[in-house]
Amino acid sequence: MTRTNRYWLVFITVLLAVSIWVTLAGDVFGRKGFRLGLDLEGGTHLLYSIDLSRKDPSQSDADVIAAVKQTIERRVNAYGVVEPIVQTVRNESGDFILVQLPGVRDPDEALQLIGKTAVLDFREQERDANDQPVLDEFGDPVWIIARGITPEGNEIELTGQYFKPNAHVTLDARNLPVVAFEWNNDGAAVFEQVTLRNLQRPLGIFLDNELISAPIVNAVIRDRGIIEGMTITEAQNLAIQLNSGSLVAPLNVEERRDIGATLGADALEKSLVAGAIGVVLVVLYISIFYRVTGVVACLALTMFAFLNLAVFKLVPVTLTLPGIAGFFVSLGMGVDGNVLVAERLKEQLRAGHSLASATEEAFRESWTAIWDSNVTVFIACIVLYWLGSRFGNFMVVGFATTLFIGTALSMFTQVTVTRTLLRATVASGIARSASAYGVLKHD
Numbered sequence: 359m360t361r362t363n364r365y366w367l368v369f370i371t372v373l374l375a376v377s378i379w380v381t382l383a384g385d386v387f388g389r390k391g392f393r394l395g396l397d398l399e400g401g402t403h404l405l406y407s408i409d410l411s412r413k414d415p416s417q418s419d420a421d422v423i424a425a426v427k428q429t430i431e432r433r434v435n436a437y438g439v440v441e442p443i444v445q446t447v448r449n450e451s452g453d454f455i456l457v458q459l460p461g462v463r464d465p466d467e468a469l470q471l472i473g474k475t476a477v478l479d480f481r482e483q484e485r486d487a488n489d490q491p492v493l494d495e496f497g498d499p500v501w502i503i504a505r506g507i508t509p510e511g512n513e514i515e516l517t518g519q520y521f522k523p524n525a526h527v528t529l530d531a532r533n534l535p536v537v538a539f540e541w542n543n544d545g546a547a548v549f550e551q552v553t554l555r556n557l558q559r560p561l562g563i564f565l566d567n568e569l570i571s572a573p574i575v576n577a578v579i580r581d582r583g584i585i586e587g588m589t590i591t592e593a594q595n596l597a598i599q600l601n602s603g604s605l606v607a608p609l610n611v612e613e614r615r616d617i618g619a620t621l622g623a624d625a626l627e628k629s630l631v632a633g634a635i636g637v638v639l640v641v642l643y644i645s646i647f648y649r650v651t652g653v654v655a656c657l658a659l660t661m662f663a664f665l666n667l668a669v670f671k672l673v674p675v676t677l678t679l680p681g682i683a684g685f686f687v688s689l690g691m692g693v694d695g696n697v698l699v700a701e702r703l704k705e706q707l708r709a710g711h712s713l714a715s716a717t718e719e720a721f722r723e724s725w726t727a728i729w730d731s732n733v734t735v736f737i738a739c740i741v742l743y744w745l746g747s748r749f750g751n752f753m754v755v756g757f758a759t760t761l762f763i764g765t766a767l768s769m770f771t772q773v774t775v776t777r778t779l780l781r782a783t784v785a786s787g788i789a790r791s792a793s794a795y796g797v798l799k800h801d
């Protein structure tokens with residue numbers, strides 16, 4: 359065995375060990391298990407259209423779409439959804455945001471959290487000439503948005519956009535949930551002015567034009583304050599919305615699906631068992647028909663499987679049933695490449711070449727066919743991924759992703775792992791006769 363082949367053998371052994379560890383370990387680099395799609399785990403599927411007609415004219419459509427996507431991502435991540443999917447979709451009807459929340463059991467709450475604009479402002483009661491509150495036709499006080507002057511001399515409305523992004527839920531002296539917030543420089547200056555002129559008066563806090571709290575101002579406040587009058591869940595969601603920012607354009611729900619685990623653990627297990635049975639039958643066939651070459655191919659495919667699963671876990675790849683199908687298809691392509699090498703090896707041995715020479719020639723003659731077939735699959739995967747992304751069919755995207763990754767790793771194992779193992783086998787002298795490589799006497 360050459361020194362280069364020894365190095366490759368060590369590298370392959372280490373890579374296999376790492377792949378097995380990543381695949382089987384419970385927690386690797388923060389990844390706990392594989393990411394499952396909605397068809398396997400269940401959850402909520404939401405499709406939003408973006409009302410670009412109500413955006414700031416100074417912003418481009420692309421900037422607004424990107425900003426909306428980032429805001430939704432921040433809100434969903436803060437909500438605690440494990441491995442959510444937030445993607446933009448464009449088709450002939452316009453621009454959309456697709457949100458998939460695996461494992462979410464309260465879709466109404468998630469829907470409210472994601473779509474709310476969370477416009478929060480502070481208002482003071484309008485006063486008449488006698489300094490009495492002005493009442494509307496229903497006898498309720500009339501509220502006007504509080505205003506003040508910033509240190510730079512600009513008049514602004516006192517809204518949540520001047521909060522620092524550190525709002526959080528805490529408990530007050532009565533053990534009730536409140537949202538604690540802190541102002542930036544402009545907000546602090548204006549808040550001081552507003553609380554000064556409203557001492558011993560109520561200051562209304564409105565969320566999306568709805569009064570949620572009207573505490574009495576007991577002291578002049580500058581830097582920070584609290585928002586009360588909410589349940590713990592409402593307080594948590596408000597803190598998330600304030601920290602993630604307001605949506606720069608309104609969203610409309612175009613499609614909502616509450617998806618159960620349509621396959622579930624039992625169906626997933628059956629699918630994997632079916633795939634395993636197919637793999638075992640293929641392994642038995644190539645081992646019996648191609649013998650030593652078949653056994654080497656099985657070892658290479660074992661490494662391919664663990665390496666592929668490790669990549670799925672680390673990237674991470676969202677596994678749906680079509681995605682699992684893509685994995686098994688790429689596994690079948692790996693078998694096909696190894697069969698091609700095995701047949702070329704048999705041809706070389708029949709032609710009277712030595713075992714070492716036949717091995718090298720088999721790989722050299724197989725390379726063009728292996729390369730062409732894999733490149734064709736790569737092109738098909740790219741087209742499928744583009745079409746799936748464009749039309750919002752992420753089952754197709756999942757299939758294309760896993761097939762692309764699997765094909766790339768399959769080519770690596772065919773060209774590198776199988777060749778290294780077969781060279782090592784030939785150099786060891788374990789099997790010297792042509793019959794050990796599937797060449798029969800009547801051939």
